[in-house]
Amino acid sequence: MATATRERLAIHGGDPVRRRPWPTWPVWETDDAQAVADVISSGQWFSGSGAKNREFAEFYAGLHDARFAVPCCNGTQALELALRAAGVQAGDEVITSPYTFIATASAIVQVNAVPIFADVEPGSLNLDPVAAEAAITERTRAIVAVHVAGCPANLDAFTLLAERRGLVLIEDAAQAHAAQWNGRGVGAIGRAGTFSFQASKNLNAGEGGIVLTNDPETYERAWSLANCGRVRDGGWYEHRMLSGNYRLTEFQAALLLSQGKRLLEQTARRNDNALYLASQLAAVPGVRPQARDPRITRHAYHLFIFRYDSREFGGLTRDEFLNALRAEGVPCSPGYSPLYRSPAFKIDTGTHPFPAHVDYASLHLPEVEQACAEAVWLTQNTLLGYRRDMDEIVTAVRKIHSAMQQ
Numbered sequence: 221m222a223t224a225t226r227e228r229l230a231i232h233g234g235d236p237v238r239r240r241p242w243p244t245w246p247v248w249e250t251d252d253a254q255a256v257a258d259v260i261s262s263g264q265w266f267s268g269s270g271a272k273n274r275e276f277a278e279f280y281a282g283l284h285d286a287r288f289a290v291p292c293c294n295g296t297q298a299l300e301l302a303l304r305a306a307g308v309q310a311g312d313e314v315i316t317s318p319y320t321f322i323a324t325a326s327a328i329v330q331v332n333a334v335p336i337f338a339d340v341e342p343g344s345l346n347l348d349p350v351a352a353e354a355a356i357t358e359r360t361r362a363i364v365a366v367h368v369a370g371c372p373a374n375l376d377a378f379t380l381l382a383e384r385r386g387l388v389l390i391e392d393a394a395q396a397h398a399a400q401w402n403g404r405g406v407g408a409i410g411r412a413g414t415f416s417f418q419a420s421k422n423l424n425a426g427e428g429g430i431v432l433t434n435d436p437e438t439y440e441r442a443w444s445l446a447n448c449g450r451v452r453d454g455g456w457y458e459h460r461m462l463s464g465n466y467r468l469t470e471f472q473a474a475l476l477l478s479q480g481k482r483l484l485e486q487t488a489r490r491n492d493n494a495l496y497l498a499s500q501l502a503a504v505p506g507v508r509p510q511a512r513d514p515r516i517t518r519h520a521y522h523l524f525i526f527r528y529d530s531r532e533f534g535g536l537t538r539d540e541f542l543n544a545l546r547a548e549g550v551p552c553s554p555g556y557s558p559l560y561r562s563p564a565f566k567i568d569t570g571t572h573p574f575p576a577h578v579d580y581a582s583l584h585l586p587e588v589e590q591a592c593a594e595a596v597w598l599t600q601n602t603l604l605g606y607r608r609d610m611d612e613i614v615t616a617v618r619k620i621h622s623a624m625q626q
Contacts, residue, residue, distance in 0.1 A: 229623050231547035237616040238549030242609070245601035246424060247482065255478035259470045268447055268467030276473040277430070279480060283398060284405030284413075286432040288439035291468035292446045295394045295416025298429035299327035301466065302412040303362065305431070305441035306388045308333050312361035316392075317347040318559040319588045320366045324392050325559050333361070334578055337560050339585040343511030345369070345525065345595070348587070349377035353385070362388040367396035367406055370422070370520025370600075371510060375401045375409045382410070390414070395522035397422040398487045403517045407432040412442070417476060422490075422522055422600055423483050425472040490521040490603040493610050497524060497603075500614040504621055506532025524598040525555070527591065534624035538594060541620065545596075548616035555597040558588050 228234030264270055273291050281289035292298050308314060310332035316324055318337040325335040338351040345368050352363055363382060365373040375391075382389035389410030393399070397415060399406045407413030412435070415421075417428030431442045444451055446466040449459035498509035506529035512519060528538050536544070538554065545552050559565065560580040567580065598613070 227619065227623070229544055229547065229620060230549070231544045236547060236549045237619060238612045240549075242551060243601045243604040245599075245604075246419070246479075247486070247604070248479075251481075252475055252478045255474040256471050259474045265470055267465075267469045270470040270473070272470045272473035272477065273468055276468075276477050276480075279477060280415075280430055281408075281432060283480075283483075284407040284432055286405070286408035286413075287434045288432070288436070290431040290439065290442040290446050291473060292429045292431065292466045293468060294427050295414060295418060295421075295429040296323040296327055297446075297466045298414035298416070298431050299323060299364075299390075299392060300330050301442045301445050302390050302414050302431050302433075302438075303327060303331045303333065303364075304445055305433075305438045306362065306390060306411050308362050308388065311359070313357060313359040314362045314364055315347075315352050315355050315360060316364040317366045317368070317588070318585060319345055319368060319556050319591060320392065320559065321394070321556075322559060322562060322564065323394070324364060324366055326564070328364070334359070335559075335565075336360070336578070337558075337580075337583060337585065337588075339587045340591060341374075341511075342587050342591065344371055344373070344513065345510060345591055346371060346373040347378075349374055349381055351585075352378070353381055356385055356387070360385075360387060362390055364390045364392050365410070366392040366394075367399060367520070369510060369523035369525050370395045370397070370399055371512065372396060372399050372401040372406050372516050372519075374513065375406070376515065379409065394418075395421065396520045397522070398483055398518060399520040400516070400518035402515050408434045411435055412438050417472070420522075420599070422486065422520055423476060423479055425475040425479070428468050428472045428476065430468075486604060487518065487520065490600060491519055493603045493605065493607070494519065494521045494524050496607065497610045497613060498526075500610070501526055501617060504614070504617055506530070506621065507617060521603055522600045523555075524600075524603060526596050527594040528596050529594065533621055536620070536624050538596070542596065544620050545616055548619065550613050550616050551599065551602065553597045553599075555592070555595045557592050558585065560585075 230236035277289040391413035394416035412433040449461040508527040565580040
């Protein structure tokens with residue numbers, strides 16, 4: 221691949237590296253529309269226990285090597301169902317990553333438990349097992365390990381940690397569709413795992429979610445919680461616990477089944493392109509792609525993340541770099557901020573019912589804060605292009621690097 225020569229950046233009036241559009245998302249075909257139309261014409265629109273829900277649950281459980289699956293209305297609710305089904309109760313502490321979407325932590329709060337944030341690994345950006353163990357107290361009940369960007373967390377370490385300390389391990393796999401750890405689908409390696417089918421996700425129906433587990437008791441509780449507290453062998457008006465209606469619709473299940481036929485081919489393309497892109501970008505000074513553990517046999521690549529070191533780009537700030545890269549025709553974003561810096565986690569420690577030691581305002585986790593200052597995100601649809609598209613990304617980054625050298 222040719223090295224970019226020094227030339228005027230597009231943001232300064234030069235010609236951009238790329239003018240062509242990127243692959244759009246979602247990808248859909250007439251069979252997707254037909255799948256939804258078939259549900260309409262069947263007259264069987266009931267949510268939760270319909271034929272399409274059952275078929276999708278079986279399909280997705282099989283894809284991720286799980287015994288049981290409970291489809292539900294969205295990924296946030298899937299997390300709440302998994303936490304409640306696994307026995308997390310009011311006042312329990314749940315350790316998780318602050319480098320994630322707010323639903324990871326808000327779901328913990330919604331079940332009246334306490335999110336405890338621990339630092340991330342600088343390479344993978346996933347929750348650090350060592351930091352997680354250091355955060356354990358006598359109140360700790362569970363760990364929620366997030367597979368950020370679709371990159372599986374260190375499930376060997378977290379499984380051993382949970383077993384050794386008597387904790388529940390839940391996988392937040394919202395971004396990890398079809399991902400594998402040591403040849404096994406993520407999502408049911410812990411006590412339970414959850415996925416989102418929101419519009420941006422690699423498998424989506426606009427909204428939707430699912431809980432996976434290999435534990436029969438967790439499955440029965442999750443099923444009941446998603447279905448107004450009913451039990452599978454009970455009567456329609458037999459409610460054995462208080463809960464709401466969190467079912468997935470038949471329309472969504474049908475669309476997910478249709479979309480699912482393309483998931484593995486799309487995932488293979490994302491992996492091929494991402495591995496090539498990472499190898500090329502790693503050669504650019506100041507660019508460090510997200511680390512991929514060799515035990516990851518399939519990455520979902522919901523995002524392609526790399527870290528940006530402004531010192532190697534003549535002091536160009538990360539935000540200035542993002543603007544320059546966009547001007548060259550490469551869509552990109554800075555991604556997350558530390559969750560404990562969110563206004564949603566500003567609490568009055570004097571009156572809050574949680575233990576007084578939970579003071580998010582004073583929390584300082586250096587790895588996650590550095591990652592949030594350096595991360596550059598490319599979305600998964602970018603990786604559905606071709607090798608020449610990846611080359612253009614690299615050319616754009618090299619062009620900016622070259623232009624900033626004195």
